Amino acid sequence: MESLDKLINELSRLPAVGKKTAQRYAYFLLGEPLEEVKEFALSIVEAKQKIHYCKICANFTDKEICDICAKPNKAPIICVVKEPKDVTALEKVRDFNGSYHVLHGVINPLENKGPNDINIRSLLTRVNEEKIEEVIVATNPDVEGEATAIYIANLLKPLGVKVTRLAQGVSMGSELEYTDALTLSKALSSRREM
Secondary structure, three states: OHHHHHHHHHHOOOOOOOHHHHHHHHHHHHHOOHHHHHHHHHHHHHHHHHOEEOOOOOOEEOOOOOHHHHOOOOOOEEEEEOOHHHHHHHHHHOOOOOEEEEOOOOOEHHHOEOHHHOOOHHHHHHHHHOOOOEEEEOOOOOHHHHHHHHHHHHHHHHHOOEEEEOOOOOOOOOOHHHOOHHHHHHHHHOOOOO
């Protein structure tokens, strides 16, 4: 069936969705009432049409300025993240009262992504205009995330801004014997007084 194959192919383009999962999704959708499937499809189209980047932090929003940037009395701190989904993850913690800045990528020479290919320039503007005292670089602790963090730190330090990095180390519930050496090293160097 050509239309079923097309639906499965489209669903398998989603992240972490293989052919079998796409097939299950397709059969599920075919078993749903037509009105519910139409509502599902319309919500995808509506989100794509209405959601764009916040003009301040580049997070996703359906307004000119996202709800986080619109909050009054924020601390003069910006947390720099790779993607909008990272903002969502950090907001779940509810311990941060500053702003965010979404890079939409990291420096990755293997993918021909340099500093000019991600959202760094507007970060420098924000740091100056918003009188930011600290920038927390919360990119992933991988080679690309570390390279991006170092690049950003080198740009900001001459401006007199404190640049910090999220602590990294052994995660809760893990066993030391199964933890790699780099993670243990980071955990030791990032230790804090109790």
